[in-house]
Amino acid sequence: MTDPAKYMPWRPLGEGPTYEREQIWLPQLIAQTMSAGSPMVEGKTFIDCRIEGPAVLLAIDGCDFDGCDMGVTGGDVRNLLLRPLGPQKVIGAIAFRNCTFRRCAFFSVGFTGSPDFIDNFLTVLGGKAS
Template sequence: MTQTPTRVNPTPEDLVTPTVFDGVLIPLSALVEARRTTDRPRIEGLTFRNCVIQGPAVLVPNSTTTFESCNLGEAAGDRRNLFLKAVGPMIIGGLSAAGCQFESCVFLGVGFAGNEAMIEQFVGHLAAGGAQA
């Protein structure tokens, strides 16, 4: 069963230094912008627990990014609506998330992009109860 954060604190002022975010609102645009001007420009190796992850955005998780007990957001009755399939070898304009962990998070206005195999695996994970749409 997916847990939803019961209390979410405002977005922290420092979105660059922490590697773990717990119980906070994370607007993906603010996270990317804050990190872009530093020596940590990517969403990489971060852990998000009990957070609300806010779009609008398209997240491109790699094979080492995990989603446990997350609510992926409103899918208008069909979980496939959350996913965008890459038709070429690259995804331009999406936010790469490499080696991140999302635990008990809620996603608002976020889509997920990848190749067909990634999407099939993700949809299978949803069907098995690993995350919720």
């Protein structure tokens, strides 16, 4: 039998609550979070981290982004955003609640959340709010 850890390109992430100068692959983070029994990333702080997708980050209550590079926009900040069509859920996105991101760099990550979150995101990054 082969050793599965030999083929895992990422080392296991710690449980936090603070991650500093870490490379965070979001599919791995949510897989580890769900394996620990939680459906969302909650109460974590990310400082100077490289946060990678492909993924869509669903910002629920209390998420703060301070001095972050939100990623390549292709000239239009709206390219980073997805508006949920349903009023109750977003299936397939990685949910974050009460998390802080300081000076993080996002790569291949889209963002979604409430209409207020999306409008604030656009306003802060110089796009047009609806």
